[in-house]
Amino acid sequence: MAATAQKRGARSAPRNRARLRRPRFFYRHPGQVSPYLAVTLLMLMVFGLIMLFSASYVTAYYKHDGNSFYYIGPQFLYALAGLGVAWFVSMVDYHWLRQWTWAFYGVTLALLVLVLILPDLNGYHRWIRLPGLPNVQPSEIAKFAVILYGAHLLDAHRRRLQTLWYGILLPMFFLLPILVLLKFEPHYSAMVLMVCILMTMIAVGGASLRWLFLGAGGVGAVGVVFFLVQKGYVEERLAGWLDPFSDILNSTMQTAQSLYTIASGGLFGVGIGNSVQKNLWLPEAQNDFIFAVLCEELGFVGACLCIGLFAAFIIQCAWVSMHAPDRYGALLGIGITAQIAWQVFLNIAVVTNTIPNTGISLPFFSSGGTSLTMLLAQMGVLFSICRAGNANQALQRQLEKERQAADRARKEQEQKARRQDFFGA
């Protein structure tokens, strides 16, 4: 079944690919990166690093031999390296990536299989831990694989998106193996996130609204069935969601402590660095629950500012996507934007117990090398789209100018001719 589908996808792809020019690696004439987007990103990163240090040093001190810099140190280096990567990637024509779509997808599947074979950590097969190398989380890579193939498929079959198969089922079909592998890790939050990203891309891609709602309903139904199979686990999660203080010493501890932490901030917070809850009360303060520490230290006002900053960032990312030079770039950009947007939303929703607890990190804030590097590399792709878009706009403006100049020249010529006709007569 999977093989046939792949063949059908592959059969239709070459026709499109054949029309593509051979993509270059670097832009010949790179456009400008939006300075507003760049500054917003830098603000988020600086904000994130400051919060990470504040939120993590206690945990680092107590759990890692008194090394308060255990989390922030590597994160800072990853951030610097990631910015370099982003800058480099931004110079690369994003069309160049397109030819590696299926290779990247294959490597991702391989990594997801590999991580299942490798020994677990606390019962979770989420990290590839090779001695001497940073830990790699294949699910982070998988997100980008999904974005890549999604953009590719939704662009390649642009004319047939109104059909159920090309509009929805085909992109979802390639997600299945990834979801299955993630299920075995298990990493439900990554599954949820990938479905959200892909659904967003499908929605904006141009699927017919009829199939879109039907598809959303279908995904929802599959989700419900899936969770019903996992009854005990989900029931516990749901009970914990409805009453986060029901089992405060065990299953609902994270949520309850998160709520305590957030509430402790009040309107203006206790001041940066002054969180009390980060003193081991709040689990994963340096990771999934870093936003709670932010809420405690900076209060409602600071939390709103942070959300506002993310909103500004996401809007600019979307703006960049919408001004991509072509449809593929737009879809790629929207995929990346959707990933960040959904992660922000789901993370804060979990931290505030708006939705049941599941482990999703907050982009640019949570500790994690793979995540940050991948994020910044993806930002590089977005910057690349931004460059291409700006270059395209600049070209259009220039052409427009030339056309207007030509018009003016032609009009002047005509006037001149009329005058000559008139006076010359």
Next chain:
Amino acid sequence: MASTSRTISPAPPKPQPGVPRLLSRRTAILLGLFVVLGFGLLVGRLYWLQITMGDEYQARAAAQQTMDATLPALRGNIYDATGNVLARSVTVWDITADPTVCDPEGIAEASEGLAEILGLDADEVYQKLSDTSTRYKVLAKSVDKPTADAVKAFVSDFDKDLAVITTQTSVRQYPCGAFLASVLGFCNADGDGFYGLEKYYDETLAGVDGRTVTVRNRWGYEVDNDQATTYPAEDGKSLVLTVDINIQSILERYLSEAIDTYNVQERGVAIAMDVNTGAVLGMASKPDFDPNDPYNIYDEDLAATLDGLDGEAFTTAQGAARERQWKNKAITELYEPGSVFKLVTAAAALDAGAVVPVSSFNCPGSYTVADRTYTCFNHKAHGMQTVGQAVNNSCNIAFIQIAQRLGSEEFYEYYNGFGFREKTGIDLPGEESGISHSLSSLGPVQLASSSFGQTHKVTPIQMITAVSAVVNGGYLVQPHLVSSILDSNGNLVEEIDPEPKRQVVSEAVSSQVVSMMEGVVDGGSGRNAYVAGYRIGGKSGTSEKLDVDANEDGSYNVSYSFVGVMPVDDPQIAVLVMLDDVRSDTFETSGTISAPLVGNMLSEIGPYMGFEKDISNLSGTVTVPNLVLGNLSSEWILAQSTLNSKGLDHELVDGIGQVIHQSPAAGTKVPLGSTVYLYTQGTEDTTAAVPDVVGRRGEFASQMLKAAGFNVVVSGPENGLVTAQSIEKDSQQPLGTLITITTTDSSGGEE
């Protein structure tokens, strides 16, 4: 699509088509929905959590974060009158764990490390650390500082989560063990006074605990910040008792020995009191316990009985057994005072003017009041007696007549006056106030019985307080145990010197009764309390426990008491002993039971108190009496009384019992004040090495020899230089051997 394919041509660049409108529109709509609805939801949620619910959740968070640590105030000490520590608090550390925040993977290793430091079983520690059902598990209690420090170091060096903390606390120690126990009492597990002085003076001793409110992390460690608030502890104050451990140990030793000798079933009490101030110099109450471990049952028979019980029967019996040993029998338990009470009747009648000392009363051997016929002990007819002779003879019939002359109303008034219907107010918890007749129920029979101390019940402390009033000039003093309170630095905070409550009888009456009491000891029924050289007054008491069912032979269990007062010319101290339920086969009068007991106590207390012996009427040389008689008088306590009355000291070499050997031998002429060594277990002399005293001054030489266990005759000037000793130095000689030292009147008197 067509336009894209055209861009393949290298130059000039053609603009790209841009984004289709559908895609742009959907993106814009989704983005709008996402930002407005999604982020709006989150902001609303945050508002709810931080502003609306803020205070409530914040309070809950604060409750878990703040550690309201008690800074325990060190409990004050209790000192005896001479400054010895009777109770003290020592700072120790408790080791506790919060198993819920210990890393399960580290528990096994941690258990071994902790077990080694704490001297525990590693498996046991492992069990405790694995029990995640609780957040508070005690690993060890009351460890010393080095151990606590070692635990701290181990925990901070441990590389996995290990929530083990040390808490400073204190334990109560009683260095003297089972000594003065029922007076001192003890503290419960929380460190609060639970019995005795510890309870009565709990607030004074406890001090005020301080507090530090600090912010802590989940593992219980303090978070470094400037929010810690400290209210320092105010250490408890210390008590200085009126009790003197030397007097107390005399009382306890003799009381314990008497209980063994006379087979006392119920209890024994001995109180020594300063008759002029009410200061209690000693208060012994048996059976007792070791306050260091008060819950243990110290009566072996009772403990054995308990071992055979279980369930509720065990709990009840255990409670009763503990109560029995914890109770201070001197203040909480009642007895019928018997003939000792005649002192009160006599003083009352004299003070009321109902009788004068020379008033005479006839004792025909029996006497009928209403429908009851009274007799004296052994149905003896005492004939005509003065009041003094009636006291001396302990004549019930004379005292019935004295009381009749006094009348029930006056009797009742004096009874109240002497404090028998009220608590003495001694500074101990649980005091009883006695059982007595009301005026309306004090009919002729009750009056008759009451006159010699039957049909009403008092506590020993009430009795000795009344006797003190009788002998001290008539003042009812306030018995008390604490003379002063010191702060934690040893500064005097309060001196306790209560005023007498009232004058009950006149000083003249008081001295008349005291001289009657002297008659009792001086050849009367209390002659076994006599100590040569001292003027001692006393009165014995025997009371049948009529309220307890009679034995099979129709007799009633008997309690014996005796009160002794000295010195008679200016009474200073009174000693009361009471032995309840004596089951001795051989001894059945207070004259041979309680009188010699008090006499022996006074023979040691007198010299300790520094009362001068008047030896002007005594011969300087005494013939050692024969104490190995094989009859009642050979019982150690009577043998000692005999020696007391001769002006000789005594020492029991090998415990209580019948004297079967003595040294020096009977008939030996020894100086007054020599010590006779008594053997009850074996006839072989214990020997000691004779010290070399040649060249020393006579007095010092005498002390050396006496301390070594020998008796001394000085030949020559009392404090001259010793030129010779009759027995060679370093030779082993039996204890008590008489050694003559020869002294010369040397010129170097002031060496």
